[in-house]
Amino acid sequence: MKVLVIGSGGREHAIACSLSKSSLVDRLFWTPGNAGTVGLADNPGLAVDDLEGLLNFAKREKVELTVVGPEGPLAGGIADLFFDQGLRIFGPVSAGARIEGSKIFAKRLMEKSGIPTSDFAEFHDMSSARNYIKSIDPPYVIKADGLAAGKGVIIAHTADEAKKALSSMFEKKIFGDSGTKIVVEDFLEGEEATVLALCDGKNVLPLISSQDHKPVFDGDKGPNTGGMGAIAPAPAVSRTVMDRVMDRVLVPLVNEFNAGGIDYKGVIYAGLMICEGNPFVVEFNCRFGDPEAEAVLPLLESDLCEVILQTVNGELKNRVLKWRDGYSCDVVLVSGGYPGKYEKGKKINIPETQHDDIVVFHSGTKMKDNVPVTNGGRVLNIVGFGKTLTGAVERAYRHVKSINFENMFYRKDIGQRGLRTQKKST
Numbered sequence: 001m002k003v004l005v006i007g008s009g010g011r012e013h014a015i016a017c018s019l020s021k022s023s024l025v026d027r028l029f030w031t032p033g034n035a036g037t038v039g040l041a042d043n044p045g046l047a048v049d050d051l052e053g054l055l056n057f058a059k060r061e062k063v064e065l066t067v068v069g070p071e072g073p074l075a076g077g078i079a080d081l082f083f084d085q086g087l088r089i090f091g092p093v094s095a096g097a098r099i100e101g102s103k104i105f106a107k108r109l110m111e112k113s114g115i116p117t118s119d120f121a122e123f124h125d126m127s128s129a130r131n132y133i134k135s136i137d138p139p140y141v142i143k144a145d146g147l148a149a150g151k152g153v154i155i156a157h158t159a160d161e162a163k164k165a166l167s168s169m170f171e172k173k174i175f176g177d178s179g180t181k182i183v184v185e186d187f188l189e190g191e192e193a194t195v196l197a198l199c200d201g202k203n204v205l206p207l208i209s210s211q212d213h214k215p216v217f218d219g220d221k222g223p224n225t226g227g228m229g230a231i232a233p234a235p236a237v238s239r240t241v242m243d244r245v246m247d248r249v250l251v252p253l254v255n256e257f258n259a260g261g262i263d264y265k266g267v268i269y270a271g272l273m274i275c276e277g278n279p280f281v282v283e284f285n286c287r288f289g290d291p292e293a294e295a296v297l298p299l300l301e302s303d304l305c306e307v308i309l310q311t312v313n314g315e316l317k318n319r320v321l322k323w324r325d326g327y328s329c330d331v332v333l334v335s336g337g338y339p340g341k342y343e344k345g346k347k348i349n350i351p352e353t354q355h356d357d358i359v360v361f362h363s364g365t366k367m368k369d370n371v372p373v374t375n376g377g378r379v380l381n382i383v384g385f386g387k388t389l390t391g392a393v394e395r396a397y398r399h400v401k402s403i404n405f406e407n408m409f410y411r412k413d414i415g416q417r418g419l420r421t422q423k424k425s426t
């Protein structure tokens with residue numbers, strides 16, 4: 001069958017690579033893609049927000065399955081549009097995508113259905129938010145209500161920092177209209193982890209867990225990014241914790257969708273804080289995580305296309321997935337200056353050779369004069385595999401040394417948090 005992947009990041013490169021291995025896929029399209037598209041898929045060059053263009057392309061080319069990577073088109077209603085035309089698409093309708101598109105919606109839904117999350121208050125103006133901050137203790141977690149490319153959360157450690165954060169959102173509008181409604185929530189102490197799950201409208205099937213590393217510098221210092229690296233599976237998510245995530249988070253969420261008449265078919269991303277073995281939801285997203293997908297999907301031995309089709313067709317009941325034994329570690333190479341200002345167009349020197357225990361996924365790259373150049377903040381994902389987490393980490397970092405571009409930067413401690421947790425639990 002013909003399959004179309006929408007998006008341009010490392011997540012979509014990981015999805016496209018897994019799909020390309022499926023015997024069900026005869027022809028793969030990936031748009032708008034990046035330098036990783038070359039030799040893997042055909043690129044029609046359509047933007048992620050060109051919903052009509054994407055629909056027309058899928059109809060014209062008789063695409064039988066469209067897989068949506070990023071949240072923007074889902075929040076914008078691409079699944080509704082495709083469903084209306086009888087086209088198969090993997091990703092929730094816009095009513096379901098609101099779990100990511102509105103933090104206020106997600107918090108209210110969790111409160112209503114008893115899904116564990118931190119206490120919160122919502123504000124639509126700066127002065128009430130400021131008054132509230134005066135009445136509680138730091139640190140303050142301040143979130144823009146709407147989509148903000150993964151950067152809409154500010155953790156303020158003092159009242160002064162909180163005031164500045166509020167002013168940046170309400171007055172300077174750093175997140176545009178996304179930040180003119182906000183949530184202030186209690187700070188949770190614990191270990192962060194991600195559980196991605198497939199939902200076919202009724203049944204929910206968790207994938208192996210993962211752990212993102214969001215702050216830009218080693219030791220989890222500095223501002224948050226889209227993600228500087230990830231490991232899978234996450235030692236913080238034991239079998240008991242995973243069972244609790246199913247019982248307390250995923251099943252109640254799907255029940256809530258059903259009660260609200262939302263036919264959610266796609267990925268549920270549960271961003272969690274594990275506090276003494278109990279999962280609390282930090283955020284829900286409506287798609288695979290990035291860089292979590294780059295760590296999780298290569299470990300999937302089952303056919304991704306088949307399981308996506310089962311998700312879309314409502315056939316996940318009793319589905320069991322097969323996983324490669326061991327661990328993965330994804331180190332993200334970024335442009336110097338990211339998540340602030342950075343330059344693009346730097347030539348990337350990257351060796352051709354690849355082997356079973358290393359894979360490279362492109363993010364912000366493009367081809368220029370037949371060579372890959374940087375084209376974004378997050379540039380490449382170097383994923384190492386190993387029977388142990390230590391082995392996966394070492395393999396990834398060894399390969400990082402063979403790649404370079406001007407002003408390349410990366411965290412040196414991806415996986416160390418997971419290794420510490422592993423050590424504690426043995």
Ligand code: GLY
Nearest residue numbers: 212227289290291
């Ligand atoms: N890694 C965070 C996200 O995908 O939102």
